[in-house]
Amino acid sequence: MIQIFTPNDLIRYIYDEMTEVEAHKLEETLLFDEELSEAYQQLNGAFNQVTAKKYACDPSDRAVNNILNYSKSIDLHAIDK
Amino acid sequence: MKKYSVSDSKLVALYKAGSEEAFEQLVNRHKAKIYTAIYLIVKDRYTAEDLLQETFVKVVNTIKSGRYNEEGKFLPWVMRIGHNLSIDYFRKTRRYPTVIMEDGANVFNTLNFSEDSAESVQIRKDTHTLLKELIRELPDAQREVLIMRHYMELSFKEIADSTGVSINTALGRMRYALINLRKMMEKNNIAYDPNIYPK
Numbered sequence: 129m130i131q132i133f134t135p136n137d138l139i140r141y142i143y144d145e146m147t148e149v150e151a152h153k154l155e156e157t158l159l160f161d162e163e164l165s166e167a168y169q170q171l172n173g174a175f176n177q178v179t180a181k182k183y184a185c186d187p188s189d190r191a192v193n194n195i196l197n198y199s200k201s202i203d204l205h206a207i208d209k
Numbered sequence: 210m211k212k213y214s215v216s217d218s219k220l221v222a223l224y225k226a227g228s229e230e231a232f233e234q235l236v237n238r239h240k241a242k243i244y245t246a247i248y249l250i251v252k253d254r255y256t257a258e259d260l261l262q263e264t265f266v267k268v269v270n271t272i273k274s275g276r277y278n279e280e281g282k283f284l285p286w287v288m289r290i291g292h293n294l295s296i297d298y299f300r301k302t303r304r305y306p307t308v309i310m311e312d313g314a315n316v317f318n319t320l321n322f323s324e325d326s327a328e329s330v331q332i333r334k335d336t337h338t339l340l341k342e343l344i345r346e347l348p349d350a351q352r353e354v355l356i357m358r359h360y361m362e363l364s365f366k367e368i369a370d371s372t373g374v375s376i377n378t379a380l381g382r383m384r385y386a387l388i389n390l391r392k393m394m395e396k397n398n399i400a401y402d403p404n405i406y407p408k
Contacts, residue, residue: 170388177340
């Protein structure tokens, strides 16, 4: 049975939210469906740009230590419900 | 989403049983993700650190008082706390420019970034900053999905649940966000080189 893939399926594929079987079928479809393949290339290009340039940063050690020390200072079930 | 050898729910269970080491693992596992999401809203690292600490104070209080709901996933729950605190921050400082949602469900519909800090002006030419500016230009619904997927690393199912739309709608918004970003990047001469960014 031929499976029809939609542009939204490309998003599921790019973001790794497809089953392996689905992904394999989509990869096969991309080999002969030029329109879908072109849409995939465009979406994947933008995805890679966002991923490669994604801004990520760590909080300071001071902030993390404050959090850990706060937790240690609080007894289990000591807080009013 | 990244898989860990010990799940979040197992670490929460250990923490509830008194293991501070389990809590430390949870904090170290998610601190960058939560901090970055908060920072993208408040755009000031000191404020973001304060809000991160406030977020975890609520997490500690909720778990240690036995009020943590096991049904929900840990990270989306902490992310929601962080977002609510960030929005509250804008309300208190009167820096939040628009009326916030009626039902409280769709915080990003009115999300805006704060004014540029001196620090961000200095790094304006950085491509990270440029990308952030392009993301800011996306329509609200598309920006919402993009931040939740890329920065908060929520699945499309979790995004759909959080925003009250179908998975298909969330997928469609992500697709248009990428299409629009690509157009904007082309307009700004940010070239995509598949040799540099292979899938």
